[in-house]
Amino acid sequence: EAGVTQFPSHSVIEKGQTVTLRCDPISGHDNLYWYRRVMGKEIKFLLHFVKESKQDESGMPNNRFLAERTGGTYSTLKVQPAELEDSGVYFCASSQVQGQGYTGELFFGEGSRLTVL
Amino acid sequence: AQSVTQLGSHVSVSEGALVLLRCNYSSSVPPYLFWYVQYPNQGLQLLLKYTTGATLVKGINGFEAEFKKSETSFHLTKPSAHMSDAAEYFCAVTTSGTYKYIFGTGTRLKVLA
Numbered sequence: 001e002a003g004v005t006q007f008p009s010h011s012v013i014e015k016g017q018t019v020t021l022r023c024d025p026i027s028g029h030d031n032l033y034w035y036r037r038v039m040g041k042e043i044k045f046l047l048h049f050v051k052e053s054k055q056d057e058s059g060m061p062n063n064r065f066l067a068e069r070t071g072g073t074y075s076t077l078k079v080q081p082a083e084l085e086d087s088g089v090y091f092c093a094s095s096q097v098q099g100q101g102y103t104g105e106l107f108f109g110e111g112s113r114l115t116v117l
Numbered sequence: 118a119q120s121v122t123q124l125g126s127h128v129s130v131s132e133g134a135l136v137l138l139r140c141n142y143s144s145s146v147p148p149y150l151f152w153y154v155q156y157p158n159q160g161l162q163l164l165l166k167y168t169t170g171a172t173l174v175k176g177i178n179g180f181e182a183e184f185k186k187s188e189t190s191f192h193l194t195k196p197s198a199h200m201s202d203a204a205e206y207f208c209a210v211t212t213s214g215t216y217k218y219i220f221g222t223g224t225r226l227k228v229l230a
Contacts (some may be wrong), residue, residue, distance in 0.1 A: 040126075042220045042221060043218075043223075045218065083167075095165070104211065105166060106216060108160040
C-alpha cells in the first residue's frame with residue numbers, strides 16, 4: 001500500500017514568487033493534514049481537511065497560504081507571494097476516520113522542503 | 118492548552134548504551150501521547166503511542182516509553198543503542214477526538230561507535 005506522497009521534495013524560489021505543494025494521502029483516508037516545521041523549531045499544525053472540507057485551518061499563518069482538496073483526494077498548498085519566513089519543511093499527513101479502528105495515528109509523508117531566497 | 122517539552126535538542130550516546138529521550142507534556146484533559154522518528158530523507162514514522170490502558174508501551178525497534186501522569190512525562194528509552202537509531206525523535210500530544218498534534222521541538226540522537 002502506498003504511503004503519503006508529497007511533491008516536490010525540495011523547492012527553491014525567490015521572494016515574491018509562488019509555489020504549490022502537493023500531497024497525495026493514503027487511499028481511503030478521509031482526514032488530511034498539513035504541518036510545517038520552520039528550521040530548528042517544532043512541527044506546527046496548519047490545517048485539517050475531512051474529505052474536501054476544511055475542518056480546522058486555525059494554524060494557517062496568513063492569507064498568503066491557500067490549501068485546497070478538490071474531490072477529497074489529493075491536496076495542494078499554495079504560497080503566494082512567498083516570503084523569507086515561509087522557508088521550512090511542509091509535512092502532509094493522513095489518517096482514517098474515527099470509530100472502528102481509530103488509533104489516533106497520523107501517517108506522514110517525507111515532507112516538502114521550501115527555501116525562499 | 119496543550120504543550121510538549123523535549124529536553125535536549127541533541128543527545129549523543131555510545132553504541133550499546135542506554136538511550137533516554139525526555140518528553141514532558143501539559144494537558145488539561147487525558148492526553149494521547151506519541152513518539153515519532155524521522156530518519157534522514159524519510160518521513161515521520163510512528164514509534165509508539167499511549168492512548169489508554171497500560172502505561173508502559175512498547176514500540177518498534179526495541180523502544181519503549183512509560184506514561185507517568187504524576188510527572189506529566191512520557192520519556193522514550195531503549196536499553197542498547199544501535200547505529201541505526203541515529204535520527205530525530207519527536208514527542209507529540211493530542212486528545213481523544215482530535216488529530217491536531219502538538220509537537221515538541223525534536224531531539225536529534227547521535228550514536229557513537
